[in-house]
Amino acid sequence: MRIQKLPHQFQSAKVILQRIQDAGFEAYFVGGCVRDTLLGVPLHDVDIATSAYPQEVKQLFKKTIDTGIEHGTVTVMDHGRAYEITTFRTESAYQDFRRPDKVEFVRSLAEDLKRRDLTINALAMDVNGQVIDLFAGLADLKNRVIRAVGDPHERFHEDALRMMRTVRFASKLDFKVEDSTLAAIAENAELLQKIAVERIYVEWTKLLLGKNPQRGLAAFFKTGLYQYCPLFFDKGKVLKQLLQFPAFTLQTEEGAWTLFCFLSGLSLRTATKLLKAWKSSNEMLKTVQKTLRILQIEQEKKLTSWDEYQAGLDCLLYANEAATVMGKGKNAAAIAQHYERLPIKTRHELAINGGDLLHFLAIKPSPYIGQLLDQLERAVVSGQLPNERQVLLQAAVTAQQNHLE
Numbered sequence: 266m267r268i269q270k271l272p273h274q275f276q277s278a279k280v281i282l283q284r285i286q287d288a289g290f291e292a293y294f295v296g297g298c299v300r301d302t303l304l305g306v307p308l309h310d311v312d313i314a315t316s317a318y319p320q321e322v323k324q325l326f327k328k329t330i331d332t333g334i335e336h337g338t339v340t341v342m343d344h345g346r347a348y349e350i351t352t353f354r355t356e357s358a359y360q361d362f363r364r365p366d367k368v369e370f371v372r373s374l375a376e377d378l379k380r381r382d383l384t385i386n387a388l389a390m391d392v393n394g395q396v397i398d399l400f401a402g403l404a405d406l407k408n409r410v411i412r413a414v415g416d417p418h419e420r421f422h423e424d425a426l427r428m429m430r431t432v433r434f435a436s437k438l439d440f441k442v443e444d445s446t447l448a449a450i451a452e453n454a455e456l457l458q459k460i461a462v463e464r465i466y467v468e469w470t471k472l473l474l475g476k477n478p479q480r481g482l483a484a485f486f487k488t489g490l491y492q493y494c495p496l497f498f499d500k501g502k503v504l505k506q507l508l509q510f511p512a513f514t515l516q517t518e519e520g521a522w523t524l525f526c527f528l529s530g531l532s533l534r535t536a537t538k539l540l541k542a543w544k545s546s547n548e549m550l551k552t553v554q555k556t557l558r559i560l561q562i563e564q565e566k567k568l569t570s571w572d573e574y575q576a577g578l579d580c581l582l583y584a585n586e587a588a589t590v591m592g593k594g595k596n597a598a599a600i601a602q603h604y605e606r607l608p609i610k611t612r613h614e615l616a617i618n619g620g621d622l623l624h625f626l627a628i629k630p631s632p633y634i635g636q637l638l639d640q641l642e643r644a645v646v647s648g649q650l651p652n653e654r655q656v657l658l659q660a661a662v663t664a665q666q667n668h669l670e
């Protein structure tokens with residue numbers, strides 16, 4: 266099969282391929298970029314594989330960077346663009362089911378492709394758009410099937426993360442996982458424990474944000490793979506619940522995590538524990554805490570202006586994203602409109618600050634000033650007082666008098 270019209274990302278890269286070929290080596294586009302071109306979805310990066318060894322690649326171009334030279338990857342800089350070029354390789358020494366430290370460079374494309382994870386990722390394309398399909402990846406793309414290349418056990422032993430990648434692609438593309446590939450995940454699931462949490466995290470979030478998360482989640486659940494993710498051993502019930510909802514999609518990692526924590530019935534404290542076990546960023550952690558709090562409050566009562574103010578618009582929208590999956594979503598524009606009506610959005614917008622209070626009340630700094638400011642902030646947000654300097658200072662005087670009595 267020949268692809269007639271290549272996306273623009275390939276145009277400049279073709280020059281690079283040609284240069285390698287002119288020097289007597291083979292060079293192809295490989296992996297995700299070929300898959301995504303065939304699927305007609307936007308590409309993020311264009312990977313090149315070659316029979317030239319890293320040192321040989323370096324000799325062909327003026328400006329190169331040794332990105333991962335021990336793994337065969339050299340970055341070529343050309344007209345301000347970066348191209349990752351990786352020598353054909355087989356991963357000879359496997360350590361502990363992780364990506365091997367050592368790779369063996371080979372001159373044959375076939376050797377390289379047969380060590381790739383999935384048939385849809387083992388396609389190569391030459392400079393003319395001709396697709397090289399040694400493992401029936403084209404048929405699998407057409408039939409919407411995720412299948413390991415060759416023996417799935419071998420592929421998952423080479424790198425156990427591939428099991429997560431398999432379920433992630435099922436979700437991302439809305440493809441079915443082929444039976445023997447699925448069975449091999451069930452059999453090898455515990456190998457996932459060998460994989461760094463950070464790498465699992467990437468696949469897990471991509472799974473949740475895919476086109477049909479329930480497809481990926483079903484495989485993740487059925488194979489028992491979930492049990493080997495951090496603190497997920499008891500999350501089968503949550504996964505089942507997610508599978509019972511009508512079809513859904515999620516747009517943000519924040520919304521996805523909050524949904525998961527909420528369905529798990531986690532408190533802010535236990536949600537924190539979970540996200541920390543997953544090595545989530547502090548920023549993500551804080552956002553999920555705020556968003557989870559909103560969902561919890563909404564279970565009991567209508568949100569007050571103060572609740573909305575404390576959460577901020579982003580978290581309100583993340584909470585709505587999670588609520589939508591659970592069939593309790595509202596109109597996002599209406600949420601934003603309601604939020605816009607708040608008299609102030611942050612403490613900075615309050616017509617007075619701590620310094621004003623100290624000055625006007627002629628008192629020494631103390632925690633009392635902070636409390637007073639909190640009170641005034643709350644009164645303004647909830648509409649009890651207008652956000653006007655004179656009014657707030659007067660209210661501060663009255664509050665201080667009451668405080669002293």
Ligand SMILES: Nc1ccn([C@@H]2O[C@H](COP(=O)(O)OP(=O)(O)OP(=O)(O)O)[C@@H](O)[C@H]2O)c(=O)n1
Binds near residue numbers: 381430
């Ligand atoms: N554990 C892995 C990771 C990657 N690959 C191979 O390396 C290519 C590039 O990997 P990567 O960029 O991580 O994934 P993509 O398939 O390109 O997917 P994405 O769209 O997420 O980048 C894959 O297509 C696949 O051929 C693999 O065989 N085993």
Ligand SMILES: [Mg+2]
Binds near residue numbers: 297310
């Ligand atoms: Mg990629």
